Amino acid sequence: MGDWDLRRLRVLRAVDECGTVTAAAERLHLSPSGVSQQISALARQVGAPMLEPYGRRVRLTPAARLVLRHAELVLGQLERAEAELAGYLHGEAGEVRVGAFATAIGGLxxxxxxxxxxxxxxxxxxxVEAEADETVRLLAAGDVDLGLSLAVGPVGRGPGIVETPLLSDPLDVALPPGHRLAASPGLRLADLAEEPWIYGAAGPWREITREACAQAGFVPERAHTAADWTAILAMVAAGLGVALVPRLALAGRRAPAVVRALPADLPTRRVVTAVRAGTERTPPLRRVLAELAVVASAVSAGGTVQHG
Structure with a gap:
């Protein structure tokens, strides 16, 4: 029978619903002769009449009803596809897989x-929860569409990945209760140069801790190795050492240790978004990135992001 013309099927449906060629023409913004031509062309393609007189109206023949029954399924599916595509193009539909480290999941x-x-x-x-350095590997492998990671050194990981700064997350210092500097005014990071430190064995967080201490003029002596913030804060509270803690990790958490800001040093970690080059303008991805930017702005301002 050749290729099916969707216009003819839509015209057939309109005639069935309206009952007359004239009414169908008005609905479709066509002339009555244009509707008749489409119906005649469909009849020739099918090899059977499509309409028969029914008083002052017309009705579909059995062959036409068989065609329309299948056409309804096709047209309905296409209309749903059109609606979904429109939503996709406006960033209102689709799917985005995001790989992120734990504190970025909760805070951003x-x-x-x-x-x-x-x-x-x-x-x-x-x-998809993953360590900060793992998110970029997941992204490069195509397992996620967007990664939330930590920048170590200049932003940028090669031509295949596009990174954008999202948030400068302040680093506070966690001290054991009763520590000699717990209530010290004007606390500086250099004041803790001789303390035992707690931080990870590898990955961005180790580099961030070491870099912050290097900026303060010393190399931190790692007494204990941990990456989980609950474990780190518990060890600090028990007097096993001190640690730098990102403010995102403390959001909504009652810390068992004494947590002090370091306004004179202002150590921070940089949270970045990462996408594969060429995908950054995909509408759903742009929508997620825009919402992340709104939340990050509110977090930076110390406020609470509003829904809606």
Whole structure:
């Protein structure tokens, strides 16, 4: 029978619903002769009449009803595809897989997803927890579409990955209760040069801790190795050492240790977004990035991001 013309199928459906060629023409913004031509062309393609008189109206023949029954399925699916595509192009539908480290999930990604669930409920965000350095590997492998990572050194990891600064997360220092400097005014990071330190054995966080201490003029002596913030804060509270703790990790957490800001040193860690080059303008991805930027701005200002 050759290729099916969707216009003819839509015209057939309109005639069935309207009952007359004239009424169908008005609905479709065509002339009555234009509707008749489409129906005649469909009849020739099928090899059977499509319409028969029914009083002052017309009705579909059995052959036409068979065609329309299948056409409804096709047209309905295409209309759903058109609606979904329109949502995709406006960043309101689709799926974005995000790889992120734990504190970024709680402090940045969850609030952004909550906003998206209200503003764009057809846009699905799938979260994959991974260490900060692992997120970029997941991204390069195609396992996620967007990564939240930590910058160590200049932003940028090669031509295949596009990184953008998202948030400068302040680093506070955690001290054991009763520590001699716990209540010291004007506490400086250099004041802790002789303390035993707690931080990870590898990865961005080790480099961030060592870099912050290097800026203060010393190399931290690592007494204990840990990466989980609950474990680190528990060890600090027990008097096993001191640690730098990102403010995102402390959000909503009652720390068992004494936590002090370091305004004179202002150590920070840089949270970045990372995407594969060429995908950064994909509408759903742009929508997620925009919501993350809103949340990051609110966090930087010390406020609470609003939904909607």
């Amino acid at each position: 990604l969850v609030p952004a997803v909550a906003r998206l669930r209200e503003a764009a409920p057809r846009l699905t965000v799938r979260v």
